[in-house]
Amino acid sequence: xxxxxxxxxxxxxxxxxxxxxxxxxxxxxxxxxxxxxxxxxxxxxxxxxxxxxxxxxxxxxxxxxxxxxxxxxxxxxxxxxxxxxxxxxxxxxxxxxxxxxxxxxxxxxxxxxxxxxxxxxxxxxxxxxxxxxxxxxxxxxxxxxxxxxxxxxxxxxxxxxxxxxxxxxxxxxxxxxxxxxxxxxxxxxxxxxxxxxxxxxxxxxxxxxxxxxxxxxxxxxxxxxxxxxxxxxxxxxxxxxxxxxxxxxxxxxxxxxxxxxxxxxxxxxxxxxxxxxxxxxxxxxxxxxxxxxxxxxxxxxxxxxxx
Amino acid sequence: xxxxxxxxxxxxxxxxxxxxxxxxxxxxxxxxxxxxxxxxxxxxxxxxxxxxxxxxxxxxxxxxxxxxxxxxxxxxxxxxxxxxxxxxxxxxxxxxxxxxxxxxxxxxxxxxxxxxxxxxxxxxxxxxxxxxxxxxxxxxxxxxxxxxxxxxxxxxxxxxxxxxxxxxxxxxxxxxxxxxxxxxxxxxxxxxxxxxxxxxxxxxxxxxxxxxxxxxxxxxxxxxxxxxxxxxxxxxxxxxxxxxxxxxxxxxxxxxxxxxxxxxxxxxxxxxxxxxxxxxxxxxxxxxxxxxxxxxxxxxxxxxxxxxxxxxxxxxxxxxxxxxxxxxxxxxxxxxxxxxxxxxxxx
Numbered sequence: 001x002x003x004x005x006x007x008x009x010x011x012x013x014x015x016x017x018x019x020x021x022x023x024x025x026x027x028x029x030x031x032x033x034x035x036x037x038x039x040x041x042x043x044x045x046x047x048x049x050x051x052x053x054x055x056x057x058x059x060x061x062x063x064x065x066x067x068x069x070x071x072x073x074x075x076x077x078x079x080x081x082x083x084x085x086x087x088x089x090x091x092x093x094x095x096x097x098x099x100x101x102x103x104x105x106x107x108x109x110x111x112x113x114x115x116x117x118x119x120x121x122x123x124x125x126x127x128x129x130x131x132x133x134x135x136x137x138x139x140x141x142x143x144x145x146x147x148x149x150x151x152x153x154x155x156x157x158x159x160x161x162x163x164x165x166x167x168x169x170x171x172x173x174x175x176x177x178x179x180x181x182x183x184x185x186x187x188x189x190x191x192x193x194x195x196x197x198x199x200x201x202x203x204x205x206x207x208x209x210x211x212x213x214x215x216x217x218x219x220x221x222x223x224x225x226x227x228x229x230x231x232x233x234x235x236x237x238x239x240x241x242x243x244x245x246x247x248x249x250x251x252x253x254x255x256x257x258x259x260x261x262x263x264x265x266x267x268x269x270x271x272x273x274x275x276x277x278x279x280x281x282x283x284x285x286x287x288x289x290x291x292x293x294x295x296x297x298x299x300x301x302x303x304x305x306x307x
Numbered sequence: 308x309x310x311x312x313x314x315x316x317x318x319x320x321x322x323x324x325x326x327x328x329x330x331x332x333x334x335x336x337x338x339x340x341x342x343x344x345x346x347x348x349x350x351x352x353x354x355x356x357x358x359x360x361x362x363x364x365x366x367x368x369x370x371x372x373x374x375x376x377x378x379x380x381x382x383x384x385x386x387x388x389x390x391x392x393x394x395x396x397x398x399x400x401x402x403x404x405x406x407x408x409x410x411x412x413x414x415x416x417x418x419x420x421x422x423x424x425x426x427x428x429x430x431x432x433x434x435x436x437x438x439x440x441x442x443x444x445x446x447x448x449x450x451x452x453x454x455x456x457x458x459x460x461x462x463x464x465x466x467x468x469x470x471x472x473x474x475x476x477x478x479x480x481x482x483x484x485x486x487x488x489x490x491x492x493x494x495x496x497x498x499x500x501x502x503x504x505x506x507x508x509x510x511x512x513x514x515x516x517x518x519x520x521x522x523x524x525x526x527x528x529x530x531x532x533x534x535x536x537x538x539x540x541x542x543x544x545x546x547x548x549x550x551x552x553x554x555x556x557x558x559x560x561x562x563x564x565x566x567x568x569x570x571x572x573x574x575x576x577x578x579x580x581x582x583x584x585x586x587x588x589x590x591x592x593x594x595x596x597x598x599x600x601x602x603x604x605x606x607x608x609x610x611x612x613x614x615x616x617x618x619x620x621x622x623x624x625x626x627x628x629x630x631x632x633x634x635x636x637x638x639x640x641x642x643x644x645x646x647x648x649x650x651x652x653x654x
Contacts, residue, residue, distance in 0.1 A: 116536040118529035120596040121522075129526050130538035132519040142517045 029092030030055045031193050031224040032077070032108070037086035039072055045248055046072045049086065052243040052253045054193060054224040059215060061227045061235035063268055064245035070228050073245065074197055077226065078110040079103035109191035113198055115182040119171030123163060124152040126170050127185050155184045160217045176207035180214045193224040200234050212238050232268050236261045244268065333590030334602030336641045340588065340634070341605050341612070348616030355612075355619040358495035365497065368611025369504035370559060372604045374578070375585035376511040377555040379603035381548045382586050383515065385528035385595030386435060386442035388552045390427070390449035392578030396457050398424050398560030399570040403470030404460070413478035421557050427453070428553030432546030454576060461572040474568035487566035500562055504604070507555065511600035524548065528595030584631065585610055588638040609634065 030053040039047040047069045054060045064070050075081045077088070079097030087094050090106050097103040103110075117126045125148075133144040133151075149166045156163050161180050170178060179199050186194055196215065200208035215238050219225055229235050235242065242259060244251035244267055251267055252259075329335050349356040355364070374391060381388055388394075398420050405416035431449055435442045461468060473479060486503075489496035515521040526534040527541045534541050556575075564570040587593065588609055589602025613631065617624050 112536075114533065114536075116533040118526050118533055118596065120529045120592075121525050125522055125525065129522065129534065132522055134519055141519070142513075143519050143522055145517070 029089070031091065032226075033089040033092070034077075035087050035089065037076060037083040037088070039069075039076060039081060040084050047076070047083075047245075047248050048250075050243070050245070050250050051086075052241060052250075054226055054241075056192070056224050057219055057222045058240040059219050059225040059227055059238050060241040060243065061229060061239035062243045062245065063229060063232060063235055063264070065230055065268070067247065068245040069248040070230075070245060071197075072248075074110060074195055074226075074228060077103065077108060077195055079108075104189075104191075107190055107192035108195065109186035109189065109193070110195040111179070111182045111186055111197065111199065113202070115178055117170050117178060117182065120169055122167045123156075123170055123173070123181060124149045124166040127152040127155070127181065127188070131189065151188065152184075155188045156181070158221070159184045159187070159214055161214070174207055175203045176210035176214075179203075179211050183214055183218060187218065187221075187223065191223065193226065194218055195226045195228070197228050198230070199227070200229060200231065208234060230268075232261065232264045236264055333597060333599040333642075334605055335590070336638060337589045337602050337605040337609065340638055340641070341609050344609050344612050344616070344634075348612060348620060351616070352619035352621070355616055358493040360615070360619060362492075362495040362497045364611045364615035365501045365608075366611075367614050368608045369498065369500040370562075371578075371581055371585055371610050372504045372607030373500070373507050373559050373562075374552075374555050374582045375589070375603040375607045376507045376600045377548075377552040378579075378582040379586035379589060379591050379598050379600055380511055380515060380524060381552050382583070382591045382593070383528050383595060383598040384524045384545060384548045385531065386545060386548065387446060387583065388431060388549060389443065389446040389579050390431065390453055391446075391552050391556055391582055392575040392580075393450050393453045393457065394424060394427060394553055394556035394575065395560035395563065395578065396570070396572065396575035397427070397453050398557040399564040399574065400457055400461055400470055400560075400572065402561050403473055403564050403570055404464050406476045407470060407472050408464050413476055413482060417561065420561070421554070424553040424557040425550050428550035429546060431553070432549030435549070436542040436545050450579065454573075458572045468572045469569055470564070470572075471569035473564050473570075479565070479568075482565050486562045498566075500566075503558070503562070504607075507558075508600055508604040511603075515600055520544070520547075525596055528597075530596070581610065581631075584635050588635060590642050606638075 032054040034050060034052050036049040036051050037047060038045070038049055050069075050073065052060055052062075062070060062073060072081065076083050079100045079102050082096065082098065088097070089095065090108075095106060097106070097108075100110075116129075118129065121129070124145075128148045128151075133147045134141045135144040135147075136142050152166050153163065159180060161177070161184070170181065173181065183194065183196070183199075199211050199215075203211060212234060215225055215227060219238070227235060227239065236256075240256055241253065242256070242264060243253045244264075254264075352360070354360045374395070378388060378391055401420040401423055402413075402416045405411040405419060406413055411419070427449070431442070431446055434440070434445045438445070458468065461470060464470075474483075486499070488499045490499060490502075491497075515524060523534070523539050523541070523544045526539050527544045531541050560570070560575070563574065585606030586598065586603040588606035589599060589604065591598030591602065610631065613634065614624075614627055617627050617630065
């Protein structure tokens with residue numbers, strides 16, 4: 001999908017903005033609350049006492065570098081792993097997910113990086129893959145093509161994506177569009193809370209922008225979103241809450257009003273630590289240079305003696 | 308792709324032209340090829356274009372076509388069955404031995420040989436899904452194994468390399484009517500197998516395009532891992548596809564023995580590659596996830612027309628396989644070109 005500016009003044013957007021205000025006003029129990037969750041693998045503490053909340057109609061961003069524990073965090077929320085300590089509360093009630101299916105049934109859908117789509121197949125076939133609507137009776141049951149195409153088109157346009165041809169193979173879509181199909185699919189199959197695993201990491205600047213727009217769309221439709229990323233510049237514009245992870249520990253769980261983008265970036269990069277590293281590199285580099293020079297001179301002398 | 312407000316009827320769909328719509332169909336290249344082959348031989352020989360000629364090449368095509376359809380479905384599902392050819396022999400020999408040597412009722416024998424074939428198909432599928440080894444290797448093993456069993460058992464039981472005299476067995480007449488009779492049209496005798504071939508093609512195409520199972524076949528062949536993640540039973544789909552291929556082999560093998568009353572122990576050996584050739588000419592990708600049942604049928608038609616066409620044109624039929632080989636390469640290249648063109652123009 002090329003970013004066509006006409007998309008912005010679609011009439012539907014006004015309605016959802018109203019919806020957003022309504023949803024954001026409610027002060028009830030959060031959609032999902034994570035309380036001091038800890039996960040250990042043997043003696044390795046992968047996550048240590050992580051807490052945050054996700055409300056309907058809000059985006060909670062989980063930021064962290066490689067090895068920060070982001071994947072463990074996702075897997076706990078999506079029911080792949082069970083936490084060793086702490087608890088998850090859905091609508092204020094404690095829950096345990098022993099399988100991904102149970103998380104799905106609670107309305108928590110995870111869109112993993114590989115998106116679980118078959119490139120050679122049409123969009124509508126992918127959309128309903130594994131949950132095909134059927135019509136007819138007994139052995140004459142068949143894939144309800146019309147319904148599948150209609151719902152695909154509708155769900156996509158509700159997300160603000162207008163697809164030309166649902167028969168188009170998914171492989172011919174751009175990365176951002178593919179992401180949007182996966183999100184629309186999760187929403188259609190009853191997701192109230194979307195977990196997006198690095199949806200912008202493999203994309204170019206423009207495509208990443210498109211995906212961010214879909215995140216906003218999902219939020220404006222009243223869904224809770226957990227947006228996993230390592231890019232504060234992607235997270236800050238769309239996020240309402242920011243959970244920062246580093247080496248399995250929480251560096252803080254901030255509302256947007258409590259933190260600015262430079263502060264967020266600073267925390268992400270490890271601020272003071274980075275500065276120290278820069279100095280070390282500078283110094284180290286200088287020494288190394290002298291060392292290399294020494295070796296070069298030695299070599300030169302050696303060759304002379306040989307001659 | 309441009310974004311505009313959604314209208315109930317999307318006017319941009321008209322921009323995808325009729326030609327382009329046709330081009331993206333996997334069987335399109337094969338259809339063009341079939342027309343070319345037909346016109347070519349029709350000019351070369353007037354027997355070829357007569358009713359008798361047509362009855363002849365359609366007959367040849369039908370035996371390949373009935374198998375090519377499930378083989379194509381299996382290929383779309385991402386697998387090969389190299390034992391598909393020799394399985395036709397196993398099925399025919401089993402029915403023959405049970406009726407003529409062990410005195411079993413014809414219908415009971417048919418049921419038992421069907422169960423045997425379903426079992427063979429299940430073993431193929433189970434081993435492939437369970438071990439994760441390439442189906443090429445698993446079915447190559449099955450191919451060699453069955454080849455040995457076919458010859459070994461036949462020799463043991465009959466002391467010859469064939470099973471004959473099925474035509475003397477009670478109940479043969481009814482079977483012959485269903486599987487081996489002919490229908491006269493315009494003075495030429497068309498084999499009833501041609502009708503069965505059409506039926507198999509229609510059923511196969513329907514299953515692929517209009518059912519949930521068909522969606523799973525494309526998905527399993529296209530990306531088994533992604534399919535599993537969204538709840539497609541990929542192992543079950545694969546096993547069913549192998550069993551489907553074996554069922555078709557049961558049908559073809561029994562058609563052969565019923566039609567001639569006799570079947571050779573070596574029958575079907577080498578045919579497995581012909582089925583794959585037909586499927587590939589018909590637009591199946593070797594990597595799975597793409598292809599069509601109609602395409603496989605058209606591929607079989609091209610094969611039948613060429614085989615008989617060479618004879619009618621008065622050429623030395625020793626060279627037949629050269630034509631098949633050239634046609635296979637041509638078809639694959641044409642398919643690749645067409646697909647690229649179609650995919651590019653969609654963007």
